[in-house]
Amino acid sequence: MVVLNKIYTKTGDDGETALGNGARVAKHSMRVTAYGTTDELNAIVGLARLHAPEEMSAQLALIQNDLFDLGADLCRPDMESDSEAGYPVLRMIDSQTDRLEREIDAMNARLTPLRSFILPAGSPASAYLHQCRTVARRAERHVVELATMESVNTAAVKYLNRLSDWFFVAARIANDEGRADVLWVPGANR
Template identity: 50%
Template structure:
């Protein structure tokens, strides 16, 4: 199988159900999800280097599978296509967010991305995820989409924040506080 087809040389690409320009909102949305998936794979590879983050690395690989499903759901230009993402993955993300939030110290101030390399990469995932979410919102304003994809991306960016903080905690690396931040988060009541 050849990797190049030459069918996109004119600036168009194929979707399931038709051809569109390569800068079409649908292509922008699933293309940004594809970009996010590459960063997730990078974070998973970095996490896998640390035994204490093996579970997180496995979760990131699972997220990669789900991101592929999200992109697939958005690649349909016809209604009634079989969808892959349901509400269950977003609920599972909420459980993982709660778990990782409990593993990190209380936060009272804004933090900068970073600390450890794994945490920095997860923060990159968080910001690319937010961009993917914005692209999907744009697409949803123009065409019907699987709304579960939007919900999933919204939870996923929160997951990356919680996982980044948990990675730092597990590796014994403190978060980097934004030095000009006031105390903006209230301590949890016990």
């Protein structure tokens, strides 16, 4: 259980922060960048929820919880030492990605196929979902880069990859099931 009775600790004043295993690293480390970007994404998902229909808002709430799970996973390096932690270490699992895939398939079945690229615009919910999509892609790039340097749970990478797809399809749903998508017109302003 998490207890937060004091918000500032002053332990990060020197430019370092503690990881989930207690190790101290620079705040600009790739691991901190990776889980910090998932936290940024979670905040934008909260904004999207303000504009999303009820069913989608409920799905976004699940995603927000998943993103906290993802942050917990990423902030604890050294998956090999999980058994020595003395408590159950929270890691992303494939069933979280499987849920996203089922939801993508259900949403996509309501859409007509695209014949053009679309611009990140339309309804407020769609615009925020497109922002979620781009930040999810950035988080994925950071996690993939981290994986070239340190051990990373492959289920975390898979989840982020599928999550950006989820946001894309959800953005189309939020645009009157694609009917209000704003299409890209190549070279329109030449």
